[in-house]
Amino acid sequence: CAKKAKTPKDSSNELAVCRVLLADLEAHQDAWPFLSPVQHKSVPGYRKVIKKPMDFSTIKEKLTNNLYLNLENFIVDVNLVFDNCQRFNEDDSEIGRAGHRMRRFFDKRWTELLQFF
Numbered sequence: 001c002a003k004k005a006k007t008p009k010d011s012s013n014e015l016a017v018c019r020v021l022l023a024d025l026e027a028h029q030d031a032w033p034f035l036s037p038v039q040h041k042s043v044p045g046y047r048k049v050i051k052k053p054m055d056f057s058t059i060k061e062k063l064t065n066n067l068y069l070n071l072e073n074f075i076v077d078v079n080l081v082f083d084n085c086q087r088f089n090e091d092d093s094e095i096g097r098a099g100h101r102m103r104r105f106f107d108k109r110w111t112e113l114l115q116f117f
């Protein structure tokens, strides 16, 4: 019997959602620790402890250069930002608290948008 052709997944609007999500993250008042790469040369121990640095400007660059094939790859990098923050900062610190607030904000925003897929 004829094989049913799989409809190709339309990922074009997933990337549009990534741009919206990233704009929301960058506009958040607690985004300041995450907007640009950590200057690891001036932060003792950072390079040793954090194997995969990531920040919102690097994510924007990757988006612009089409390095994210889908929403999932994008979410992995956003979560890397928050995981690095939790690893390097005490929960009870300015940056630590900002990271937890940003992660909660992001989780809420992308699950809200997920219902449209």
Ligand SMILES: Oc1ccc2c(c1)N[C@H](O)CC2
Pocket: 033, 038, 043, 046, 084, 085, 088, 089, 095
């Ligand atoms: O006291 C400091 C000084 C520099 C940084 C942090 C804390 N945490 C950031 O995650 C990485 C940069």
